[in-house]
Amino acid sequence: MQTLDYDYTVHHRPGAGDENLLVKFFVDAVKDDVATAKEGRPIFKEVEMIDIRIPGSKDNIVVRPVRPKDIDRFPRHYAAFKQRTQGESVVGTPLEQWPLLTKAQVEELKFFNIRTVEQLAGAPDSTGQKFMGFNGLKQKATDFIAAAQGSAPFIALREENESMKLTIQQMQDEMKDLRKQLKRALKE
Numbered sequence: 001m002q003t004l005d006y007d008y009t010v011h012h013r014p015g016a017g018d019e020n021l022l023v024k025f026f027v028d029a030v031k032d033d034v035a036t037a038k039e040g041r042p043i044f045k046e047v048e049m050i051d052i053r054i055p056g057s058k059d060n061i062v063v064r065p066v067r068p069k070d071i072d073r074f075p076r077h078y079a080a081f082k083q084r085t086q087g088e089s090v091v092g093t094p095l096e097q098w099p100l101l102t103k104a105q106v107e108e109l110k111f112f113n114i115r116t117v118e119q120l121a122g123a124p125d126s127t128g129q130k131f132m133g134f135n136g137l138k139q140k141a142t143d144f145i146a147a148a149q150g151s152a153p154f155i156a157l158r159e160e161n162e163s164m165k166l167t168i169q170q171m172q173d174e175m176k177d178l179r180k181q182l183k184r185a186l187k188e
Contacts, residue, residue, distance in 0.1 A: 018073065018074070020054075020055065021052055021053065021054060021055075022051075022052070022053040022054075022055055023050065023051070023052050023053075023074050023077045024050070024051040024077070024081075025048060025049070025050055025051075025066065025074075025077055025078055025081035026048075026050075026051065026081070027046045027047065027048055027049065027085060028046070028047055028049045029044035029045070029046055029047075029094045029096075029097070030044060030045060030046075030047045031043070031044055032044060032045045037156060037159060038156075039148060040148040040156075041093055041144070041145070042093050042097050043092065043093060044092070044093065044094050044097065047065050048065065048066040049063060049064065049065055049066060050062070050063070050064060050065075050066050050067075050070050050074075051063045066078075092115075092116030092117060092118040092119065093116055093118065094115065094116055094117075095109055095110070095114070095115060095116065095117065095120070098117050098141075098144070100137075100140055100144075101137070105137070108131055109137075112127055112130065114127075117141045117144060117145065118141075118145065120137060120138055120141040121138060121141035121142040121144075121145055123138060
């Protein structure tokens with residue numbers, strides 16, 4: 001019997017069609033639960049994200065943290081993203097997450113490279129000369145941080161208390177099950 005030699009990989013082209021995708025790398029603030037519990041206020045860390053879209057489709061949208069394969073798959077997009085965002089990593093409470101500010105105030109502060117409540121609290125007074133109400137916002141940011149640090153132990157205790165309540169409830173449920181099993185065993 002004769003066999004036909006055929007290369008099945010001829011039609012397999014990894015990444016085929018990628019040139020038609022709309023790909024955007026960006027940085028998004030993701031809540032850091034450990035730091036939040038420690039500080040007693042929302043703490044966010046910046047995470048590299050990817051947004052992949054198929055032109056003309058509203059349903060096929062992928063937005064997720066960047067994986068190493070994404071960098072290999074879209075090296076030109078990633079290089080442009082890195083060049084654009086070099087040295088911008090910030091950790092703290094983003095101004096957008098602080099309810100005391102309006103969107104306009106957030107944008108105005110970002111213009112002066114102030115992106116977190118912590119940066120606002122530590123900003124030099126000379127920055128306050130550039131727009132109205134800066135010193136009041138700076139004082140509120142300082143008060144917010146101090147209040148959150150003071151309440152951090154209470155928040156930690158509350159979380160520990162909730163955990164203990166859950167453990168006790170589980171133990172009580174197990175005890176009920178054991179009692180039922182014991183009653184059944186004694187009846188037999």
